[in-house]
Amino acid sequence: MNSQFDLIVIGDSKEGNKLVKNIASAKATIKIAFISKDFKSKTAYENLNVEYIKNEVVFTDYKNRLFGCYLKNGDRLYSTHLVFATGEKYAPFVIKNRRVPNIFNTDTEIPKTAKEAQAIVVNKSEEDIKLALKVVNKYKHVYICTEGMQLCCSEKLESKIKMCNNVVILPNTSIIDFTTTKGMLKTVELDNYSSITCTAIFLKTLAKSDTSFVSRKLIKSDENGYLETDKNSESTLVPKCFAIGNCAQKSTKKMIDAATQGILNDF
Numbered sequence: 001m002n003s004q005f006d007l008i009v010i011g012d013s014k015e016g017n018k019l020v021k022n023i024a025s026a027k028a029t030i031k032i033a034f035i036s037k038d039f040k041s042k043t044a045y046e047n048l049n050v051e052y053i054k055n056e057v058v059f060t061d062y063k064n065r066l067f068g069c070y071l072k073n074g075d076r077l078y079s080t081h082l083v084f085a086t087g088e089k090y091a092p093f094v095i096k097n098r099r100v101p102n103i104f105n106t107d108t109e110i111p112k113t114a115k116e117a118q119a120i121v122v123n124k125s126e127e128d129i130k131l132a133l134k135v136v137n138k139y140k141h142v143y144i145c146t147e148g149m150q151l152c153c154s155e156k157l158e159s160k161i162k163m164c165n166n167v168v169i170l171p172n173t174s175i176i177d178f179t180t181t182k183g184m185l186k187t188v189e190l191d192n193y194s195s196i197t198c199t200a201i202f203l204k205t206l207a208k209s210d211t212s213f214v215s216r217k218l219i220k221s222d223e224n225g226y227l228e229t230d231k232n233s234e235s236t237l238v239p240k241c242f243a244i245g246n247c248a249q250k251s252t253k254k255m256i257d258a259a260t261q262g263i264l265n266d267f
Contacts, residue, residue, distance in 0.1 A: 001075045003076075007023065007080075007263060009085055013246060015085050019260055032051065033069075034051065039052060056071065060082070060215055084243045085244050085247065103185070110200070130204070133164075
């Protein structure tokens with residue numbers, strides 16, 4: 001089955017959801033296809049011109065001024081505009097092709113000097129909170145960055161971590177960059193426009209961006225699969241194609257506004 005849309009958004013990420021809501025609310029005549037292997041979001045935008053398609057994208061291309069999106073079930077979707085909002089990029093394990101040694105997924109390598117230092121735990125799963133409970137007694141302060149407004153763990157673990165006096169929970173916060181001194185972590189920049197001086201980042205499970213279905217003839221990516229975008233916006237080098245959030249090399253809150261405005265301007 002072939003279907004024609006004005007805009008295709010791939011990925012049920014917080015960036016993808018916000019962009020869909022922004023565009024659909026601003027201009028109801030834009031026909032949007034929102035595609036994801038599994039929609040985790042609880043909110044559906046009723047009365048908006050959005051079609052939710054629960055399927056897996058296997059390939060994308062660009063021909064005759066239309067973006068083609070090929071699904072696992074054999075369906076083909078076409079649109080004049082395309083947005084990639086996929087991936088589980090656990091920043092800052094790879095940011096601007098830089099790596100630092102003091103990023104851990106275990107508590108066995110914590111130095112003795114940690115008692116006077118600060119650390120960050122990235123909360124992507126319950127395992128991260130279990131790890132946080134092991135490191136809180138070894139650092140002066142521990143900051144927990146979680147994607148949503150709530151911790152990703154059971155109520156029992158959440159109660160335990162909130163009882164720790166040296167823990168600060170930062171809801172709806174991600175790491176977007178960091179600075180180093182002599183190759184070691186110095187400060188971490190967050191997408192809530194603040195920075196934290198710390199000596200370690202903890203994350204139990206590492207992951208790479210899911211951009212395997214993106215044709216490399218369509219969009220350039222680095223060796224880790226993250227999509228390249230223009231320096232001044234979230235537009236890729238292909239007109240009317242955008243990469244926002246975790247699948248892009250850089251990730252800022254401004255990128256959603258830039259992509260939204262760029263798409264609305266075209267319509």
